[in-house]
């Protein structure tokens with residue numbers, strides 16, 4: 329018996345004795361209803377005039393249903409996995425997918441996590457998985473992750489449930505979860521959406537959506553599924569077939585324009601290749617290497633994907649400004665932010681740009697960005713004056729550009745190209761040497777330096793077949809790109825292109841799902857702030873047995889934002905002693921190892937002594953190699 333503050337007492341038996349059935353029903357207690365005397369139950373259904381004559385409580389046995397057909401179409405697209413948080417607006421499809429199709433299912437605790445998982449998966453696998461969301465509320469939760477995927481040009485294949493017919497909605501929840509035009513919330517950042525009105529319409533739109541998502545520039549698509557279409561039987565007079573997915577020809581740049589670009593490259597004294605989201609496959613990396621070696625020219629990897637081997641002598645990414653400054657021709661591959669690559673930006677006092685490129689430098693841009701743009705969201709970046717724009721898939725165009733360059737390299741230029749390559753090689757060697765020296769600063773410090781964190785992690789995984797699933801939501805801390813020998817497209821998949829925090833942890837889980845069948849170990853350097861947006865994904869990793877190592881870069885706060893506030897306070901000469909307010913994750917410190925443990929993930933830490941880090945990582949890698957997730961909480965410095 330519990331004693332309440334007002335002095336009255338309340339116990340379960342007393343409550344039951346005094347309660348009426350009506351009040352118990354109002355409490356919504358099915359247990360209480362079960363215990364109520366039988367004779368006090370309502371005698372029968374309260375039939376309204378509109379319902380008169382309608383059979384009630386007749387068990388319905390369905391031997392076919394629309395959602396089985398939907399599942400067949402989904403299967404025909406080669407979709408193997410689903411990530412989602414459940415909701416009754418897609419109950420029909422949910423049931424068909426688990427019982428009829430028996431698809432591989434990944435339960436998520438938040439729609440943002442399920443879409444980010446699908447994003448991370450597609451970046452490794454090169455094709456989408458399915459993600460589902462519940463009506464209005466699920467799609468609203470999913471929206472920022474969709475935005476990240478859209479800015480990243482990643483094919484996310486999404487469906488949401490909805491009940492269009494107002495006369496069929498149950499009172500209450502089904503009304504607030506239904507909507508006239510579900511996709512309106514996200515239409516600005518999906519490539520295509522549709523609301524199928526029949527199963528035939530669904531089949532055609534599902535195949536069309538897949539095709540649109542996978543045609544460069546790749547991007548998310550959304551189908552809104554009416555509940556009746558899923559739940560109802562197959563219409564007797566509708567002859568259903570599964571529409572065929574076409575074989576897609578690659579999107580190759582215009583041959584004349586490709587020849588012009590090749591001529592510019594061959595004639596240039598200092599050509600530079602700049603790549604951002606080009607390295608979506610191993611072929612793309614290998615082709616960029618072939619082109620760079622042919623020309624013996626500098627390559628700048630902007631990091632939207634893994635575009636170029638980190639230890640290749642022509643990789644000049646760490647001295648990008650120097651090579652861009654001396655370039656007379658720049659050819660960009662899937663690089664939307666060419667302005668950013670050719671300018672510096674200062675906002676110390678007022679926002680202004682300075683050009684890095686010299687006047688007269690010729691700019692060529694090859695990419696799918698030239699084929700697609702939307703108005704409202706501004707991910708297209710500042711307008712850049714380009715000399716030659718080639719709308720195409722850069723990876724598909726590279727073999728033709730290589731051929732065109734081969735045909736045009738004059739014999740008497742070969743010696744000069746070799747000398748150029750040697751000069752770049754030496755600069756690369758010097759840069760790596762300097763970076764290794766820089767990495768030693770604060771080697772024994774506690775909190776642990778970010779370079780030590782990256783170096784210890786490299787030591788723990790370098791002999792494995794490894795993949796960085798994501799690095800927080802941005803590319804910080806970026807020591808892995810400086811210190812690690814990265815060669816494969818799956819070694820790194822880039823940041824959250826929309827800059828939406830909460831991407832890193834679930835995107836890495838999606839990458840782990842894709843890497844799992846290859847026996848690859850997925851690792852992620854995980855910002856503490858980023859992790860706290862969707863920590864529930866750790867449970868998904870445990871539940872789905874995803875082999876992934878989360879190394880928490882725990883600087884105990886939103887460090888980037890703290891630096892921004894410090895700069896602002898400095899500018900106003902008010903001191904930085906209060907800049908932690910709103911940016912620190914302390915008082916109390918979050919114990920990530922305990923959080924992970926509670927979510928079923930083996931965990932280590934918090935590690936504060938740098939000498940403890942190597943052994944902890946070794947133990948965590950052993951867990952991951954057994955096929956399970958692990959987390960190491962590393963109390964680290966800011967960046």
Ligand SMILES: Cc1ncc(C[n+]2csc(CCOP(=O)(O)OP(=O)(O)O)c2C)c(N)n1
Nearest residue numbers: 800827828829855856857858885886887888
């Ligand atoms: C959804 C969202 N909210 C807020 C921000 C602003 N923001 C940018 S970086 C950052 C800090 C992220 O913290 P953490 O992952 O710990 O990285 P750190 O800056 O500490 O290295 C925040 C809050 C954002 N980018 N996205």
Ligand SMILES: [Mg+2]
Nearest residue numbers: 856857885887
């Ligand atoms: Mg942080």
